[in-house]
Amino acid sequence: MGTAVRTNAAPAWHQRRVRIYDREAPLGYLLLVPTLLVLGIFLLYPFLFGIWLSLTDSELGNLGNFIGLDNFRFEWRNTDGVFYTAVVNTFLYTGITTVFKLSLGLVMALLLNQAFPFRRFVRAALLLPYIIPTVLSYEAWRWMFDPTFSVVNWLLVNTHLAAYPGPNWLGVPFNAMAALMIVNVWRGTPFYAIAFLAGMQVIPLDLYEAARVDGATRWQQFTSITLPMLQPVLLVVLLLSTILTFADFQGPFVLTNGAPYNSTQLLSIWAYQWGIPGGAISLGAAISLVLFPLLTFVVAGVLFLLRRPE
Amino acid sequence: MAAVARLKFRKPGTGRVIGDSFVGRAIRIYIPLLILLVVTLFPFYWMAVTSFKSASELFDFSVSPLWVRDPTLDWYRHLFTQTNFPRWAFNTALVATISTLISLFCSIMAGYSLARLRYRGADAIGWGIFVTYLVPPTLLFLPLTFVIRELHLFNNLWALILTYPTFLIPFCTWMLMGFFKGIPRELEEAALVDGATRIQAMLRIAIPLALPGILAAALFAFTLSWNEFLYALIFMNDSLVKTIPVGVTQELIHGDEFFWGELMAAALLGSVPVAVLYSFFVDYFVAGMTAGAVKG
Structure with a gap:
């Protein structure tokens, strides 16, 4: 029996395969039903509904009338430039933190890829900021940046890195924005590191052996083996991270919530402030919708930057 | 030389x-x-x-x-006797567990279907699921308040259990697709030749082999729901249905007065479960990243 199958294996397999795949379509669609149902009701429908909301004068719990683009007009003209501040801040926040997270994440991954004692423990410890609930660790940072009892300032003053009483972290526009970015980098870097580490561990070791035999320095090995081999990971990580940072809400909400004087306002926070405490849900929807084209634009940019050289 | x-x-x-x-x-x-x-x-x-x-x-x-x-230990004592913290912890665990299970159920099936079965439109749907990343909760929370109101789910934990999968499923599906693609097709084909049905091949061969991936996806999903803040902030106003992140930030601050001791005690306790989970499963976490990012 075994030999019989083996002699005419190719045609039998082939036919079998065709028939099997013919029957795969119904099962394929069936398995997608729950996913498409959930995403349809709680993602696609609200998204389309949100577009309609932004064109109405709806309030919290009360559907309004169609008013065309008035919400967007109000957003652009009548909000004392807060809209522009929010857009600029959102881009700065995403751009600057991404550069730092990317480079620090690479350094962290290179270090973790070395052999040293307690490696497992160190790896788990460095991962902590990313997995601990954002809101909770940001509360700790808010306490560390307290206007009068800041332990960060205590450390800076006592190591003579800053003059007493040290910077007012959350009360001055520039400092508050910097604080937001510092904490975001603190939280986001491990994500990059762990992804890069995963990418590094599948690079074949003989590439490095060969390079060493040819006399390549550590730096040359890094730029001509490690970096190019990390390209696919880099693409995915950059995409995910830019999207999440661009639409970040919880961290900035806890740390500054737009204060002082709307100077750290981000589109996500501003949409919330108009929509929920302010009750102008349609205006909030209009603000958050601005995120969508911008996000698409940013993602297209990332894809363009990381396109494979042909 | x-x-x-x-x-x-x-x-x-x-x-x-x-x-x-x-x-x-x-x-x-x-x-x-x-x-x-x-x-x-x-x-x-x-x-x-x-x-x-x-x-x-x-x-x-x-x-x-x-x-x-x-x-x-005063702050801890106060947290457990004078606030609803134990209740918030229970709510968080409940919501995270159920929404993780729902997401796994959906994304194991979707991931398998998209990675393994061949039919018209599979690639397009796969892309469609990936593109949902472009619609983060920040964009959805305002219209969602109407959906939740229509379903009469305000101050009901089901509002969270049903909305969390919208950001969990795309992530888990994408990750599991990587794992399913890594399982040799021949293993399933052998079972099919031996007379197993397509569903049996999936249940008995592909899914058991993808268990490390499923564990990694579960870990991600559980953490993401444990950490979720925006939906819980908006849909849960009654103190008894709040989750840890919302309860801690909204109820342990009284006006301008910050009870940092109590706040930090709550933050620490709220962080311990995920931290413990990770110290045990950090290898699966890395494996999950590898499957999603490297193979996917």
Whole structure:
């Protein structure tokens, strides 16, 4: 029996395969039903509904009338430039933190890829900021940046890195924005590191052996083996991270919530402030919708930057 | 000569170069690692130290604030007896568990279907699921308030259980697709030739082999729902249905008064479950990233 199958294996397999795949379509669609149902009701429908909301004068719990683009007009003209501040801040926040997270994440991954004692423990410890609930660790940072009892300032003053009483972290526009970015980098870097580490561990070791035999320095090995081999990971990580940072809400909400004087306002926070405490849900929807084209634009940019050289 | 001198021998598997001096390794590895560790862990250390300080010691910076002189458990006692913290912890665990299960159920099926079965439109749907990343919760929460109101789910934990999968499923599906693609097709084909149905091949062969991936996806999903803040902030107003992140930020701050000791005690306790989970499963976490990012 075994030999019989083996002699005419190719045609039998082939036919079998065709028939099997013919029957795969119904099962394929069936398995997608729950996913498409959930995403349809709680993602696609609200998204389309949100577009309609932004064109109405709806309030919290009360559907309004169609008013065309008035919400967007109000957003652009009548909000004392807060809209522009929010857009600029959102881009700065995403751009600057991404550069730092990317480079620090690479350094962290290179270090973790070395052999040293307690490696497992160190790896788990460095991962902590990313997995601990954002809101909770940001509360700790808010306490560390307290206007009068800041332990960060205590450390800076006592190591003579800053003059007493040290910077007012959350009360001055520039400092508050910097604080937001510092904490975001603190939280986001491990994500990059762990992804890069995963990418590094599948690079074949003989590439490095060969390079060493040819006399390549550590730096040359890094730029001509490690970096190019990390390209696919880099693409995915950059995409995910830019999207999440661009639409970040919880961290900035806890740390500054737009204060002082709307100077750290981000589109996500501003949409919330108009929509929920302010009750102008349609205006909030209009603000958050601005995120969508911008996000698409940013993602297209990332894809363009990381396109494979042909 | 220089080239020969650089030709060092590696201990197999460790990546350590024999003859590498300790000082060299210290500058290259240990010192940077130490700096990273201190910066990474300090906020958690500060959280812990604060939670054991008495009210007067909290605001006493005349001596080093980095240590507790007179440790007290008052904040923890207060948290458990005077606030709804235990209830929030229960809610968070319940919501995270059920929404993780729902998401796994959906994304195992979707991931398998998209990675393994061939039919018209599979690629397009796969892309469609990936593109949902472009619609983060920040964009959805306002219209969702109407959907939740229509379903009469305000102040009902089901509102969270049903909305969390919208950001969990795309992530898990994408990750599991990587794992399913890594399982040799021949294994399933052999079962089919032996007379198994397509569903049996999936249940008995592909899914058991993808278990590490499923565990990684579960870990991600559980953490993401444990951490979720925006939906819980908006849909849960009654103190008894709040989750830890919302309860801690909304109810432990009274006006302008910050009870940092209690706040940090709650933050620490809210962080412990995910931290413990990760210290056990960090390898699966890395494997999950590898499957999603490298193969996917």
